[in-house]
Amino acid sequence: MRRTRSLLAALGTLALMTGCQPVAETAEQAETRMNSEATAARTAIEASNAQFMTHFNAGHGDSVAAIYTESGRVMAPNMATASGRTAIAEFMGTMAPMKPTLTLTTESVAANGPIAIEMGTYRIAATMPGASAPTTDTGKYMVHWHKVGDKWMMVDDIWNSDLPAMPAGPPPAAK
Numbered sequence: 393m394r395r396t397r398s399l400l401a402a403l404g405t406l407a408l409m410t411g412c413q414p415v416a417e418t419a420e421q422a423e424t425r426m427n428s429e430a431t432a433a434r435t436a437i438e439a440s441n442a443q444f445m446t447h448f449n450a451g452h453g454d455s456v457a458a459i460y461t462e463s464g465r466v467m468a469p470n471m472a473t474a475s476g477r478t479a480i481a482e483f484m485g486t487m488a489p490m491k492p493t494l495t496l497t498t499e500s501v502a503a504n505g506p507i508a509i510e511m512g513t514y515r516i517a518a519t520m521p522g523a524s525a526p527t528t529d530t531g532k533y534m535v536h537w538h539k540v541g542d543k544w545m546m547v548d549d550i551w552n553s554d555l556p557a558m559p560a561g562p563p564p565a566a567k
Contacts (some may be wrong), residue, residue, distance in 0.1 A: 426504050433508040434501040436544045437537060441496045451488025457481035460546045461538060467550040490518035493526075496533070506539035514551060530554050 417425065440459055447455035457480040460466075466474040466483055474483040498512045511534050517526040533551035537544045 426502070429503040429505070430501050430508070433503040433537070433539075433544060434498060434510075437501055437508065437510050437535075438498050440544060440546075441498065445494050445496055448484060448487065448494050449492060451485070451491075453481040453483070453485030453488065456484040460549070461540060464546055465548050467548065469552050487518065490520060491526075492516055492518040508537040508539070508544065510535045510537060 444456055444459055447459075457464075457477040460477055460480050462477055463475070464477065464480060466480050468474070468483070474480050493516065495515045496512055497514070498510055500511050502509050511532070513530065513532050515528065515530045517528045519526045531551055531553040533549070535546050535550075536548040538547050539545075
């Protein structure tokens, strides 16, 4: 009798536990949810990009760095990775003397919960040291975003140019 009650109690607990489990979403439901999340994320990301461009073009490296998480990373072409807000602010600050004009265009955003990936294109004009006129570059970028609290923040930022690579210098002379 005691054993039967224990078995019934265990079965009742198991029934309650399995009855409270969420129903797995179907592939169609997941796609609908992720599309909705991507739309919301894109709106927030484009607003952050507007702030990024304003601060970057004004030479405010600290304000640009504040859009990244504390452990954010900037992976600029042909340079070491700038890790953390301090390094990012320093890197962004090196651009200020060149009076840049940056334009970012979001092409797509994929999101799933608090994680989003943005892909887009950029155009930047900047006057290099010693140059009398700005040089223009265009290319593409990818940013990994995390939603921290109610704010989307950049985690990883990488880009590359559409311009052809600079040719290597002449080979060293034979001895």
